[in-house]
Amino acid sequence: MAPPTESLWPRLADLPLTVEACEYDRLHAAFPQDFERVTTHVRLIGAGVDGLGEDVSIHVEDGGSLHETQLELPLAGEWTLASFTDHLATLDPWVVPPEWEPARRWRNWAFESAALDLALRQAGRALHDVLGLEPQPVRFVNSLGLGEEPSADHVHRRLDRAPSVRFKLDAETTWSPELIDALAATGAVDTIDFKGHYGMEVKHPERLGALYDQLVAAFPDAYLEDPHDLPEITARLAGHVDRVSYDAPIHDADDIGATPLPARVVNVKPSRIGGVRELLEVYARCAAQQRPMYGGGMGELGVGRGQIELLAALFHPDAPNDVAPSVFHADDPADALPASPLPPRPDAIGFRWLT
Template sequence: MKIDKVIIQTLQMPLKFAFETSLGKLVEKDFLLIRLYADGVVGYGESVAMPYPIYNEETTGTVLHMLEKFLIPALMGRSIEHPDEVSQLFAFVRGNRMAKAALEGAVWDAYCKQKGISLARELGGTQSEIAVGVSLGIEPTVDKLLEKIDGYVRAGYKKIKVKIKKGWDIEVIRTIREEFGYDLPLMADANSAYSLDDIDHLQQLDPFKLMMIEQPLGHDDIIDHAKLQAQLSTPICLDESILSAEDARKAVELDACRVVNIKIGRVGGISEAKKVHDVCAAAGIPVWCGGMLEAGVGRAHNIAITSLSHFTIAGDTSASNRYWHEDIIAPEVILSRPGMLAVPEGAGIGYELNEKVIAKHVVAERIFE
């Protein structure tokens, strides 16, 4: 498969509601849509980087720079036998995993379209449907949060994730449990809002029988999470700390976590995400797919990776209308039944682009050939 041309479009799309975490608040998502042309097919990729370096060091701007100056030149005109080769071609660039993942995802899509096979099947996916949950940000009031949870419970979502921070944690979780009981699959995501000085405070979450508490300590830490896990009965899930399969191996060996959140962009692409999955499967550590407020292309890649056998916990890849007034793909991602998404069977990601929606939100375009 020879790469002939790449088009990058910058889009700005308003979210249906403000999404707030301990890191800040987003009301609009700017992202890059990638079209990769190879031997008569077009593969689609999406950058999941935020407009500001609040989740990791990357931004939409840095991703565009790395694509233009380093990653696209490394691919242009090359013949690729298999998408797994892309990570090796990009190895000369340190970090910049979201930039790498965006372009690698387009290669995977084009490769599968050439073979006439779905991305999920090519990856070895075994599930025809995947269970999904929702991620809820920090709301203006607890009552507003309870109202939203009630709506998603009624819609059949399989997991409720709530963002927490100091001052919005113990009593919030207590109120949720009092309102919905202990059968509700509930987890808390801290986005690195705590330190080891907060052990006594975090232990107050143990009685609420959460599925997990996600990334309570530093975004780049594994060691202190091992110390904290030893003091908690609640499983720790690592997100930001796991940048590769090697990170996953070390975290498992140190008992720094008992669950891993896999995000394609965070680990540098689909190939590495599958390796993280395999490491965790061998160790018996459950995994799930986290979300980065993806539009339709990124959402489709998440569905494909989640079809792998060891994704045993409902992920964050909810329906398109959860976040967007209209999505950039057709058809949009919809629930196949309450709390479930069907894994597309069509070639590649299984969705086409909705050019009318894209045209409304494109603010820039660059062509490389």
């Protein structure tokens, strides 16, 4: 089933929404390399039910998270989903300004996804029902960095537990040719992420060109995500733009096609886009231009992970979606890992994925 080429926002915009209160809950998990992840559940309450979204903007608790500040915003009232999102755009949900400006979109997504969930629950309907789409099994990848001393062991441990799992790997100039060969031999890598649009310092920049040459050759079918915007890299990828994809530069529909390389593939991250209306416009633009899409997340720990899995099930199920269940985040995952594709598990009402 092809995704719709017109935005489905009109099917959601007029949903009635009653908001009486807002609460925040802290979520926490330990990730590999001693990385502590903290996010916040945003809970909107009204008419005897609640709606959930997840704010992924917190990397270190510095007094600015929603669960620390317990920020009170003027959200109560009778709305439509459209009028609520318009009202939300006039508010500043930040006591401490964010370190990264894109985090404003991440937090906005938490409130809008909670509002969407609440409006649907108050209506007694599910997202897929209102949109007129049938959820499909979701193909997913496990997104991985290979550590300070890169090793294919991270990949092999997961393949031993879940032979069907596929991978999105964060490329580093510290990768040796032998490591690249070992990764290619698995036949399980769908995406190479160069993270060339995050302003991150490149270790050993003199090796960057050779790294691209090696990876383009070793993974002839993999998507090449967020390549560095450098003349030498652009020249190396000139013959491979059909599999170049962009993630970090995509914030709304107008960013599609305005990327440094004329790439066709788009990684659609709901929290990066930041709004329900804008997200549906991105889906429609990609479908109208016949651009391959896949989904991505931002380290969600709670309801947000299921929400991006649900969106993938509706708009781009058979793609290398970076929406692996949270159990894959562990450095040494459990023996029983979910297989890909995930069977569709939309909740009977609301904007949630059953766990």
